[in-house]
Structure formats: structure tokens, C-alpha cells
Amino acid sequence: MKPTRNILAFALCLILITTSAHAEEIVGEVIGIADGDTITVLQNRTQHRIRLYGIDTPEKSQAFGNKAKRFISGLVFHKKVRVVVEDVDRYKRKVGSVFVGSTFVNEEMVRNGYAWVYRKYCKRSFCSEWLRLEEQARQNQLGLWSHKKPIPPWDFRHGNKSSSAPTRSPAYVRAGGYHGNVRSHVFHKPGCSGYNCKNCSAIFRTRQEAIEAGYRPCGNCKP
Numbered sequence: 001m002k003p004t005r006n007i008l009a010f011a012l013c014l015i016l017i018t019t020s021a022h023a024e025e026i027v028g029e030v031i032g033i034a035d036g037d038t039i040t041v042l043q044n045r046t047q048h049r050i051r052l053y054g055i056d057t058p059e060k061s062q063a064f065g066n067k068a069k070r071f072i073s074g075l076v077f078h079k080k081v082r083v084v085v086e087d088v089d090r091y092k093r094k095v096g097s098v099f100v101g102s103t104f105v106n107e108e109m110v111r112n113g114y115a116w117v118y119r120k121y122c123k124r125s126f127c128s129e130w131l132r133l134e135e136q137a138r139q140n141q142l143g144l145w146s147h148k149k150p151i152p153p154w155d156f157r158h159g160n161k162s163s164s165a166p167t168r169s170p171a172y173v174r175a176g177g178y179h180g181n182v183r184s185h186v187f188h189k190p191g192c193s194g195y196n197c198k199n200c201s202a203i204f205r206t207r208q209e210a211i212e213a214g215y216r217p218c219g220n221c222k223p
Contacts, residue, residue, distance in 0.1 A: 036114055054130065177206075
């Protein structure tokens with residue numbers, strides 16, 4: 001990370017602390033990664049489920065969902081973090097700004113193209129800077145922005161299930177597409193014994209789409 005980024009992150013950290021004098025702060029080790037914007041922090045034998053403030057990352061069944069998870073894992077997994085708690089969401093998760101040393105993790109997810117700025121909920125003064133970083137990542141085609149038509153996860157969750165992955169391959173499977181197992185991240189073609197398994201709720205129109213989403217081909221049906 002460049003020195004200017006360190007200075008900016010440190011300044012943002014000071015702003016967060018000084019403007020939220022009574023804000024809860026959690027310091028501990030990250031022991032779990034649910035997805036690109038949700039982690040578990042262990043502090044004094046207590047586990048805290050943390051939703052990163054101000055950002056939204058692709059769902060697991062979307063293109064780049066698993067890559068966003070891997071990226072944040074590289075930043076925080078088994079590392080000591082400091083969380084400045086902003087809120088508690090309806091799932092009882094603490095919503096906060098996460099720091100590893102001087103690295104502002106929420107911001108890094110946006111900067112590197114693994115998250116959208118969550119416009120509906122990002123209300124702090126630095127959110128305008130995040131919008132600039134998001135646009136910069138888009139222009140440079142970083143991460144999820146390498147796709148032609150990435151779909152914001154808040155739209156995806158409300159019924160717009162069209163994949164954000166470009167359809168580079170014309171090889172569509174006409175009988176309902178490929179099915180992906182959301183637990184094993186293996187995908188199957190129609191006729192395979194695993195095609196309609198209990199956890200096969202991810203649907204992809206093309207083989208390439210499934211691979212871009214982080215899924216691997218079934219060894220039996222070889223899609």
C-alpha cells in the first residue's frame with residue numbers, strides 16, 4: 001500500500017473514532033469469512049458477526065461472489081482487526097468499519113473492484129470518495145467490473161437473477177441451464193445425477209458463466 005493510502009486510512013480511522021465517541025469498538029482475530037462483506041471476529045472468547053459498513057459484494061451464486069470472498073480472506077483471515085461499529089442490522093450482525101493496521105478493509109474492497117458502494121446505507125463523509133474509487137475501478141475494469149453488465153447484489157436479491165457474467169460462449173444448455181451446488185461449488189449439466197440436488201440452487205446459462213462464478217465442473221457428467 002502506498003504511503004498516501006496509509007495516511008488517508010489513518011485519517012479516516014481518526015474521523016471514525018472522534019466523530020463516534022461512544023461507538024463500540026471490537027478488536028480481535030478474524031476466524032470466519034461468510035462472504036465478501038461478512039466476517040466473524042473473535043474477541044475474548046466471544047464471536048462477533050460483522051457486516052462491513054457501506055459496501056455490498058456479489059452474492060455467492062453471482063459472478064465474482066467467491067472471488068470477493070477470497071480477496072477479503074487474503075486481507076483479514078487469521079489477522080487481528082479493529083472494528084468500529086456503526087449499527088446493528090436486522091440479522092443482529094454488527095455493521096462496522098474494519099481495519100487491519102492502517103488498511104481500511106471496506107475501502108480496499110471497493111478500490112480493487114470487489115464491492116459496490118452500498119448507496120442506500122453509505123452515509124458517512126468518506127462515501128463520496130468511495131464512489132470515486134468505484135468509478136475508477138469500473139474504468140480500469142478491475143474485479144467484477146471486467147464483466148460487461150455487472151448486476152448490483154441488491155437487484156440480484158430482489159429477483160433480477162440475470163448473471164453479471166458476460167456470455168462469451170454460445171454453448172447454451174437449453175433444458176434449464178447448468179445447476180451449481182452452492183455448498184460444494186460443483187456445477188452439473190442436465191441429465192446428471194447431481195443436477196437437481198438439494199443444494200443445486202445456482203443456475204447458469206453457460207459453462208463459462210459457472211466457471212466465472214467460481215464453480216468447477218462435475219467429474220461425472222463433465223459439463
